[in-house]
Amino acid sequence: MTQADRKKRSTRMSKMVTPSAVTRMQTVLQKEMVREFLAEFLSTFVMMVFGLGSVAHMVLGDKMGSFLGVNLGFGFGVTMGVHMAGNISGAHMNAALTFTNCALGRMSWKKFPVYVLGQFLGSFLAAATIYCLFYTAIIDYSGGSLTVTGPTATANIFATYLPDHMTLWRGFLDEVLVTGMLQLCLLAITDKGNNPALQGTQALVIGILVVIIGVSMGMNTGYAINPSRDLPPRFFTFIAGWGTQVFRYPCPPLL
Numbered sequence: 001m002t003q004a005d006r007k008k009r010s011t012r013m014s015k016m017v018t019p020s021a022v023t024r025m026q027t028v029l030q031k032e033m034v035r036e037f038l039a040e041f042l043s044t045f046v047m048m049v050f051g052l053g054s055v056a057h058m059v060l061g062d063k064m065g066s067f068l069g070v071n072l073g074f075g076f077g078v079t080m081g082v083h084m085a086g087n088i089s090g091a092h093m094n095a096a097l098t099f100t101n102c103a104l105g106r107m108s109w110k111k112f113p114v115y116v117l118g119q120f121l122g123s124f125l126a127a128a129t130i131y132c133l134f135y136t137a138i139i140d141y142s143g144g145s146l147t148v149t150g151p152t153a154t155a156n157i158f159a160t161y162l163p164d165h166m167t168l169w170r171g172f173l174d175e176v177l178v179t180g181m182l183q184l185c186l187l188a189i190t191d192k193g194n195n196p197a198l199q200g201t202q203a204l205v206i207g208i209l210v211v212i213i214g215v216s217m218g219m220n221t222g223y224a225i226n227p228s229r230d231l232p233p234r235f236f237t238f239i240a241g242w243g244t245q246v247f248r249y250p251c252p253p254l255l
Contacts, residue, residue, distance in 0.1 A: 033114055039085035040118030044093045044228055046084055048126030050077030052233065056130055056157050060137045071214030079207030086203060095119060095227040096179050097186070119228035127158050127233035131240060146237075148245045155242045158233035160222030171221045178217050179225040185209050 054073025057065030078093065085091040090107075092098045098115045101107045131138070138146075138154050148155040155161070162171045189197045189205055197205040214223055224230040237246045 033111065036089040036111065037114050037118040039088035040092060040115050041122040043081035043085035043089070043091045044119045044122030045126045045129075047074070047077040047081040047093050048123045048229065048233070049129055050074070050080065051229070052126060052130040052158060053133070056134045056137070059154060059157050060134060060141045067218070068215065071211045071218065074214065075207045075209075075211035077207075078210045079203045082203035082206055089115065089118075093119060093122075093226070093228060096225070097183065100183055116228065120232045123228050123232035124236055127236040128240075130157070131236070146241045146243075148242060155237050155246055156222075158237050159230050159246065160224045162221060163219075166220055174217075174220045175223075175225060178213060178221075178223050181217070182209070182213060182225050 051070070051074035054065065054070045054077075058067065058070055059065070081093050082091045090101070092101070092115055095116045098107075098112055098119075102109050102112050134157075138157070142152045142154050145152070146155070147153050148161065162168070166174070186206065186209070188194060189202060189209070196202075213225070217223060234246050238244065
């Protein structure tokens with residue numbers, strides 16, 4: 001077989017391996033908006049799997065989890081998320097941060113729904129993943145009854161709920177303050193005109209920031225500080241069998 005024949009055969013095989021549908025898919029994936037959507041989706045999924053998994057250990061695992069473990073799970077989950085998507089979308093993983101960046105003119109408003117959709121889908125899929133992974137433990141712990149309140153409540157694995165000493169408005173103000181602290185510190189960490197984190201350490205420093213927020217201000221509301229962290233898993237629990245009680249405040253007493 002001559003070199004020309006081998007080249008023609010290689011070209012034919014290449015065309016067979018890369019059909020037009022795959023080529024079109026590659027073209028779509030090269031678009032900036034698509035890459036940013038997938039980056040937010042994947043980074044949020046990774047953050048939430050680690051975060052919700054640590055909550056599941058605390059709720060279901062008796063002595064296998066702790067509040068500190070939850071803070072570390074979410075904090076270093078954020079670190080992994082930043083490593084996943086930091087150079088593509090900025091790895092917001094947080095609709096509140098995306099809104100702030102748009103309001104400050106750091107990104108176009110047309111990207112806002114794309115980022116938020118990616119975050120919400122990633123968070124929802126993470127909740128479904130943790131539900132499947134810990135399904136038998138949830139059923140064993142709750143006796144098969146999926147409840148929001150009470151000694152065997154399991155909805156708090158997926159979303160945050162106010163303790164008895166907090167009112168709805170105090171919870172709202174608490175979240176506003178804690179989210180503001182998050183955004184303020186993020187601006188300081190990334191501000192090249194001030195004293196930014198060293199190149200390559202931003203992901204770790206941001207993860208440590210989330211841990212600090214959790215251990216210092218996480219008691220009152222569970223420091224959701226992120227619509228993308230709380231709303232999609234809450235919708236998942238509604239669909240998965242916890243019912244409309246996941247959207248009510250105050251939670252009605254169980255009969």
